[in-house]
Amino acid sequence: MNTIFQKISEELKNSNDLVLVTIVAQSGSSPRGLGAQMLIGSGGRICGTVGGGAVEHHCEEEAVRLLGEKTSGIRHFSLRRGGAEDIGMVCGGDVSAWFQFIDSSVKEWETLSENVLDLLGKRSEGWLAMNKSGAVSALLNKDGELLSGSLDGTFSAPAKREFLETEDAYYLPITVRDRAVIFGGGHCSQALVPFLNRTGFSVTVMDNRPEFAQEELFPEADCIICGDYLKISDYVQLTESDYVVIMTNGHSHDYEVELQVLQNPTAYVGVIGSRSKIAFTQKKLREAGIPEDVINSVHSPIGTPIKAVTPAEIAVSITGEMIYERALLREKNGTTEHGCPMH
Structure with a gap:
């Protein structure tokens, strides 16, 4: 996450819009687990990975398309042969990815990225909340208290620090490296x-x-x-x-x-x-x-x-x-x- 947000911070300073792709659902066998992330710019992948192969290629294409539309969204990919959403992989599972559009003209994104990097630099744990509405994501401390950004709905930090989906958002735990x-x-x-x-x-x-x-x-x-x-x-x-x-x-x-x-x-x-x-x-x-x-x-x-x-x-x-x-x-x-x- 440190590398991802360093790149987000750099790209935003250059007024470049971005899409952050995050694996938010997984079943069966798949190349990467929940929370795997990849950052996409107008030229394609910047850093990170969501598994390589066809799923990453399709995610990159979809991210570039959403970048042009300036919108966020959820997409589902089947890694099984013959399914309706078959993309040619045979891992035997399914994954869903959240595509978060990051608008460089919205200064809250720059503030959020700086605060995430500050949290990581202090070796402190927290949560990244990606709102399903597509609004600016939120940074919360390890107890679930809002530090930066905006949060749709309410959140109570669970005892076990693991990826969590609610009606309003996806919560990715920020862990100390x-x-x-x-x-x-x-x-x-x-x-x-x-x-x-x-x-x-x-x-x-x-x-x-x-x-x-x-x-x-x-x-x-x-x-x-x-x-x-x-x-x-x-x-x-x-x-x-x-x-x-x-x-x-x-x-x-x-x-x-x-x-x-x-x-x-x-x-x-x-x-x-x-x-x-x-x-x-x-x-x-x-x-x-x-x-x-x-x-x-x-x-x-x-x-x-x-x-x-x-x-x-x-x-x-x-x-x-x-x-x-x-x-x-x-x-x-x-x-x-x-x-x-x-x-």
């Missing part, structure tokens, strides 16, 4: 940050070398820190929901960081390195009194075993593993069901 904290700013980190950012992680990078803690090296990171690896808590407070990647510039720094990280639980810890380097670090961790089960919980060697060699390949390997571990954790916590269309 999981934070990935990377220790080390070398080539592998530089390759990794864009992948993590584009797969829903908020990224913080820390390095003890000023030349490797530069904004131009990590334009897609949310936070860049230059600090002492011996005192990481002076710079960043890790929580049990954080994903930690350790890839510093040496065995001793890896150990110093890992020793501190393992003092308290996090969602994920991965450490890059050869097996000999890992054995060296694990030996020192045992000597420092870190329990064996905690040491064994560390993903080391880090990443999915795809025989990655280059920084880009290593970044793909690490990102894949983190996506998988995040999905497992979400299922364990009951926040979402496994929705991969490929398995």
